[in-house]
Amino acid sequence: MAAWARAVRGLLLDVSGVLYDSGGDGGVPIAGSVEAVRRIKASGLKLRFCTNETQATREKFVKKLQGMGFDISVAEVIAPAPAACHILKERGLRPHLLVHDDLVPEFAEIDKANPNCVVIGDAAANFTYANLNEAFRVLIGMEKPVLLSLGRGRYYKETDGLKLDVGAYMKALEYACDVQAEVVGKPAKKFFESALAEMGVLPHEAIMIGDDIVNDVGGAQQCGMRALQVRTGKYRPCDENHPDVKPDAYVNNLAEAVDIILQQM
Amino acid sequence: MAAWARAVRGLLLDVSGVLYDSGGDGGVPIAGSVEAVRRIKASGLKLRFCTNETQATREKFVKKLQGMGFDISVAEVIAPAPAACHILKERGLRPHLLVHDDLVPEFAEIDKANPNCVVIGDAAANFTYANLNEAFRVLIGMEKPVLLSLGRGRYYKETDGLKLDVGAYMKALEYACDVQAEVVGKPAKKFFESALAEMGVLPHEAIMIGDDIVNDVGGAQQCGMRALQVRTGKYRPCDENHPDVKPDAYVNNLAEAVDIILQQM
Numbered sequence: 001m002a003a004w005a006r007a008v009r010g011l012l013l014d015v016s017g018v019l020y021d022s023g024g025d026g027g028v029p030i031a032g033s034v035e036a037v038r039r040i041k042a043s044g045l046k047l048r049f050c051t052n053e054t055q056a057t058r059e060k061f062v063k064k065l066q067g068m069g070f071d072i073s074v075a076e077v078i079a080p081a082p083a084a085c086h087i088l089k090e091r092g093l094r095p096h097l098l099v100h101d102d103l104v105p106e107f108a109e110i111d112k113a114n115p116n117c118v119v120i121g122d123a124a125a126n127f128t129y130a131n132l133n134e135a136f137r138v139l140i141g142m143e144k145p146v147l148l149s150l151g152r153g154r155y156y157k158e159t160d161g162l163k164l165d166v167g168a169y170m171k172a173l174e175y176a177c178d179v180q181a182e183v184v185g186k187p188a189k190k191f192f193e194s195a196l197a198e199m200g201v202l203p204h205e206a207i208m209i210g211d212d213i214v215n216d217v218g219g220a221q222q223c224g225m226r227a228l229q230v231r232t233g234k235y236r237p238c239d240e241n242h243p244d245v246k247p248d249a250y251v252n253n254l255a256e257a258v259d260i261i262l263q264q265m
Numbered sequence: 266m267a268a269w270a271r272a273v274r275g276l277l278l279d280v281s282g283v284l285y286d287s288g289g290d291g292g293v294p295i296a297g298s299v300e301a302v303r304r305i306k307a308s309g310l311k312l313r314f315c316t317n318e319t320q321a322t323r324e325k326f327v328k329k330l331q332g333m334g335f336d337i338s339v340a341e342v343i344a345p346a347p348a349a350c351h352i353l354k355e356r357g358l359r360p361h362l363l364v365h366d367d368l369v370p371e372f373a374e375i376d377k378a379n380p381n382c383v384v385i386g387d388a389a390a391n392f393t394y395a396n397l398n399e400a401f402r403v404l405i406g407m408e409k410p411v412l413l414s415l416g417r418g419r420y421y422k423e424t425d426g427l428k429l430d431v432g433a434y435m436k437a438l439e440y441a442c443d444v445q446a447e448v449v450g451k452p453a454k455k456f457f458e459s460a461l462a463e464m465g466v467l468p469h470e471a472i473m474i475g476d477d478i479v480n481d482v483g484g485a486q487q488c489g490m491r492a493l494q495v496r497t498g499k500y501r502p503c504d505e506n507h508p509d510v511k512p513d514a515y516v517n518n519l520a521e522a523v524d525i526i527l528q529q530m
Contacts, residue, residue, distance in 0.1 A: 172433035
């Protein structure tokens with residue numbers, strides 16, 4: 001019946017728009033998602049939460065989700081900031097940070113003196129004219145500018161309206177310095193691969209479930225994974241006519257996806 | 266001797282970096298430039314000043330140059346804001362402005378109610394997180410977003426350091442809204458053509474003199490004009506190895522260019 005649901009050993013879940021809808025300071029669980037996560041865990045399937053969230057540390061993020069009733073721990077969360085820290089250490093990079101205040105603790109153990117790269121995240125209110133000029137000057141002052149971007153989202157919605165996401169500011173710095181940013185987070189292949197490695201699951205054994213047609217679905221498929229788009233969160237009907245990306249299936253929400261997958265086991 | 270200087274009927278001069286060096290609130294004339302402008306006028310050559318300046322009205326800009334001793338009038342200045350106003354009127358566009366406070370009077374006669382396009386200039390300190398989000402929301406709310414950008418510069422230098430120019434913010438909005446901005450100002454072909462039309466001079470009869478290898482030299486050459494790069498202003502020795510653009514000649518400064526051109530008349 002649902003060929004896409006066969007022979008699954010691991011699931012990757014996007015968080016915002018799949019588990020909960022964000023808004024204001026908190027968020028509201030999407031109907032059925034709390035129970036769906038519990039059922040995945042009870043099934044024995046491997047599970048990771050794969051988010052591009054960069055406005056808070058994983059600790060704070062997980063606490064928020066636990067507060068909504070989700071069975072989730074920090075060790076199960078794949079997020080851009082820790083992935084960036086891994087790259088920084090590996091390559092001896094010392095970042096100038098243009099990120100949200102609440103994300104800074106993720107970089108506590110990283111040497112930030114005399115920076116030789118810039119890390120940009122969704123800095124929100126920290127995207128001031130002065131901070132952008134400063135990050136630009138650090139970059140343009142390098143012989144070979146290195147720019148790491150925690151995601152490449154265009155925009156997102158908050159209760160008080162749409163906001164430009166990190167991708168827009170990344171493009172501004174890319175253009176000004178004539179460099180190409182290295183994107184850490186979805187849809188970067190390495191990011192998905194690190195999640196698969198942690199689970200000990202091969203790409204063809206895993207399914208990504210997300211609301212973002214490009215960053216979740218397209219990114220996971222590029223890695224050889226199957227990918228579903230939920231019709232919650234930032235999903236829009238026009239996504240179903242996307243010129244480049246076609247999900248392996250659409251589901252109304254996470255609960256429906258889990259129903260189908262567990263039936264096939 | 267200087268084949269590039271023959272059969273000239275009109276000159277287009279870039280202003281910042283050719284006539285004067287900007288810095289702080291004022292600027293300093295480049296040696297020989299005040300006299301060079303006088304000699305051009307005395308020669309009977311047609312002349313226009315072709316600038317991407319968008320931090321002040323032409324009136325204010327011209328007053329500053331007159332204060333430095335330049336023989337220049339508002340009617341001789343080709344600048345992006347008036348060119349944008351022309352487009353706005355022609356196409357019935359009502360702009361949401363993201364520009365420098367001092368530029369706003371240039372749009373005094375333009376209907377700005379219920380905007381159906383965004384005009385972005387070098388807004389400098391007006392490039393706040395809130396203002397960028399607001400311009401973005403106006404754009405993304407349109408069925409077919411229209412973005413006019415007053416130039417596409419990457420960055421410029423002020424006494425307190427390098428600053429991101431309008432092009433960087435233009436790229437941010439382009440990416441977020443998946444649109445392509447229409448650039449008004451150099452290097453847009455229409456911009457140079459309007460200057461030629463005002464002078465009543467054909468492209469092959471005109472020479473552009475500027476310090477910007479891409480926006481001045483490349484732009485003018487694309488219109489069929491000859492173009493010189495001065496070794497003043499933002500000129501850097503590495504410009505002489507530019508992969509795409511090769512000026513018809515290099516001159517040390519405006520005075521030298523005018524010497525050679527007038528000798529050929």
